[in-house]
Amino acid sequence: MVAVSLSPISAGQCARPQAAARLCGLQRIAGKAIAVHQAKRAPVVAAASASRFVVRAQAAGKNGSPSSAPAGGEQYDYDLIVIGCGVGGHGAALHAVDCGLKVAVIEGHDIGGTCVNRGCVPSKALLAASNEVRKLRNDHHQKTLGIQLNGVATFDRQAIADHATNLASTVQGNLQRSLESLGVTILKGQAKLTGPHTVSYGLPGRVDVGGSATAKDIIIATGSVPFVPGGIEVDGKTVFTSDHALKMEWLPNWIAIIGSGYIGLEFSDVYTALGCEVTFVEALPNMMPGFDREIAKLAQRLLINGRPIDFHTNVIASKVTPGVPGVKPVKIELTDFSTKEVVDELEVDACLVATGRAPYTNGLNLASVNVQTDRRGFVPVNDKMQVVDTSGKAVPNLYCIGDANGKYMLAHAASAQGIAAVECMCGRDRVVNHMAVPAACFTHPEVSFVGMTEDAAREKAEKEGWADKLGVSKTYYKANSKSLAELESDGMAKMMYRKDTGEILGVHMIGLHSADNIHEFSNAMNMGQTLGDLKFNVHAHPTVAEVNEELIRHAQLDKTAAAKPAAASKQPVAA
Numbered sequence: 001m002v003a004v005s006l007s008p009i010s011a012g013q014c015a016r017p018q019a020a021a022r023l024c025g026l027q028r029i030a031g032k033a034i035a036v037h038q039a040k041r042a043p044v045v046a047a048a049s050a051s052r053f054v055v056r057a058q059a060a061g062k063n064g065s066p067s068s069a070p071a072g073g074e075q076y077d078y079d080l081i082v083i084g085c086g087v088g089g090h091g092a093a094l095h096a097v098d099c100g101l102k103v104a105v106i107e108g109h110d111i112g113g114t115c116v117n118r119g120c121v122p123s124k125a126l127l128a129a130s131n132e133v134r135k136l137r138n139d140h141h142q143k144t145l146g147i148q149l150n151g152v153a154t155f156d157r158q159a160i161a162d163h164a165t166n167l168a169s170t171v172q173g174n175l176q177r178s179l180e181s182l183g184v185t186i187l188k189g190q191a192k193l194t195g196p197h198t199v200s201y202g203l204p205g206r207v208d209v210g211g212s213a214t215a216k217d218i219i220i221a222t223g224s225v226p227f228v229p230g231g232i233e234v235d236g237k238t239v240f241t242s243d244h245a246l247k248m249e250w251l252p253n254w255i256a257i258i259g260s261g262y263i264g265l266e267f268s269d270v271y272t273a274l275g276c277e278v279t280f281v282e283a284l285p286n287m288m289p290g291f292d293r294e295i296a297k298l299a300q301r302l303l304i305n306g307r308p309i310d311f312h313t314n315v316i317a318s319k320v321t322p323g324v325p326g327v328k329p330v331k332i333e334l335t336d337f338s339t340k341e342v343v344d345e346l347e348v349d350a351c352l353v354a355t356g357r358a359p360y361t362n363g364l365n366l367a368s369v370n371v372q373t374d375r376r377g378f379v380p381v382n383d384k385m386q387v388v389d390t391s392g393k394a395v396p397n398l399y400c401i402g403d404a405n406g407k408y409m410l411a412h413a414a415s416a417q418g419i420a421a422v423e424c425m426c427g428r429d430r431v432v433n434h435m436a437v438p439a440a441c442f443t444h445p446e447v448s449f450v451g452m453t454e455d456a457a458r459e460k461a462e463k464e465g466w467a468d469k470l471g472v473s474k475t476y477y478k479a480n481s482k483s484l485a486e487l488e489s490d491g492m493a494k495m496m497y498r499k500d501t502g503e504i505l506g507v508h509m510i511g512l513h514s515a516d517n518i519h520e521f522s523n524a525m526n527m528g529q530t531l532g533d534l535k536f537n538v539h540a541h542p543t544v545a546e547v548n549e550e551l552i553r554h555a556q557l558d559k560t561a562a563a564k565p566a567a568a569s570k571q572p573v574a575a
């Protein structure tokens, strides 16, 4: 398995002759690829830059040179069409341009997709603003730092909401400009496959928008939408998903959050910082079931117990009935997950449904290429992100990346998969090593991880007969000078590793800046580095990165592993 490289590749690496030729028209300026001979590219590109979206189909062949001319004599409008322009589609398109491919994206709603418009970006704006409020209202915190505020910190809900909306629109604009400046054609419409190399697109009720286009390769990057379990009625006012919650149109005094995953936790951080009370409803026996058990336990102490939050576990919200703000409460029927008996009913002001996401893959006409989605709607793919048909074979020239394939529903995973798919279509097989993809929950403090949990590592070690070689190293933020200086020294980090080889199996953290700190380990895992290599890393003092140094130092390797770093031969002896 080869891990994907996220760094742009050079012209010399491009596999396709026509691709390499086109790359000659690109210059690297301050790290960005800029198209310098746009006129030689298909004129549709200029149209894309001039207006927000290209409306009506414009076959590139009509205005400029057809894109690909394979041996069979077929000619395509583009080398690559990407259906859906979220972060996955955007990442794939940019990398494809870097590889010299002629690219079109077809977007049915808004450039940037979930992450930019209804996900990562606006949620982090709300988290940033609300955490300022939390800190300012924490007298003990301020006094210990020597600060007196002489009054209660107040906030403007609408202004905080506007910060999130404005950030999303700034980032959306940046993404659009990056595509335009690189000459990517942006087509508007809901797209579907109409042949092995043909895509048609359009918008309901808009006869002026749409058409069809051809490409040698097609990437499906259509993402996901909130999943709402049966029995829950969403009215968008008192019962809502993250799509509505991010607009923060009002702040309920008491909100129930169904699901204690990423979305539930991040929103509980926002709501409690702004003075709301939260009740979690979680189907599984423990809160935060996706985290390493020990980290989840500490997360419960830091993110839940000390805040106005209570929770019900092992129950599902079997029926949710919207209310009327200030007049009628939202009613939530709770059913025991094991016995399936109704056990309670909650009455709250509002309810956020955070029970996962469903792939957005309806209407793609996958049956035309003999492909069936799984039960939940995910598109089946192999390691190279090639779509797999009902007989288990890869469909030629068709790829699916990001939330739509369900392999790892995170923004950076979507974009890494897009880059890998482009590499594969250029003849350089790459697969994303998902075990080395970091994940983070941006609560305060942050939770982050990469690779296996302790339970998973133990299970693997026992199954494979090396349980005595499994090491677990731990350290606490209490000893970290930088965290102490910031009065944010609650937290721990743990690492599972092999004592005999120094292989890192998984790292989990909760603490200040842990979403940033995890990268030393995820990158090491991606590069196949061992603890024998990492022990020579130097960390600036005083930084939170020194938590990593402690974690590495506490690992107890067998003498052979300690003496033999994987990359020892590559280390320079002296400068």
Ligand SMILES: Cc1cc2nc3c(=O)[nH]c(=O)nc-3n(C[C@H](O)[C@H](O)[C@H](O)COP(=O)(O)OP(=O)(O)OC[C@H]3O[C@@H](n4cnc5c(N)ncnc54)[C@H](O)[C@@H]3O)c2cc1C
Pocket: 083, 084, 085, 086, 087, 088, 089, 106, 107, 108, 109, 110, 111, 112, 113, 114, 115, 116, 118, 119, 120, 121, 123, 189, 190, 191, 192, 221, 222, 223, 224, 242, 263, 360, 363, 364, 401, 402, 403, 404, 409, 410, 411, 412, 413, 414, 442
């Ligand atoms: C509240 C929230 C917070 C999140 N925070 C984070 C975070 O901090 N970090 C992180 O890594 N991840 C986060 N995520 C997850 C992240 O947003 C997704 O993993 C990521 O957006 C997936 O990218 P994608 O490109 O696969 O799909 P999407 O971003 O969903 O984009 C798909 C695009 O395809 C378009 N489309 C769909 N069907 C068609 C069609 N037929 N034709 C044309 N266009 C179509 C859609 O309009 C959409 O724009 C968050 C998600 C949510 C909901």
Ligand SMILES: NC(=O)c1ccc[n+]([C@@H]2O[C@H](COP(=O)([O-])OP(=O)(O)OC[C@H]3O[C@@H](n4cnc5c(N)ncnc54)[C@H](O)[C@@H]3O)[C@@H](O)[C@H]2O)c1
Pocket: 229, 258, 259, 260, 261, 262, 263, 264, 266, 281, 282, 283, 284, 288, 289, 290, 315, 316, 317, 318, 353, 354, 355, 356, 357, 408, 409, 410, 439, 440, 441, 442
């Ligand atoms: N910081 C980030 O990277 C970030 C932030 C937000 C969202 N996301 C992405 O968005 C996706 C969706 O997030 P999410 O929090 O909605 O999903 P999730 O899968 O993280 O958590 C859903 C939780 O809801 C529980 N649940 C499901 N049905 C239930 C029911 N009927 N009653 C009670 N509990 C129920 C599950 O047991 C689980 O704990 C995630 O897969 C994640 O990849 C990422």
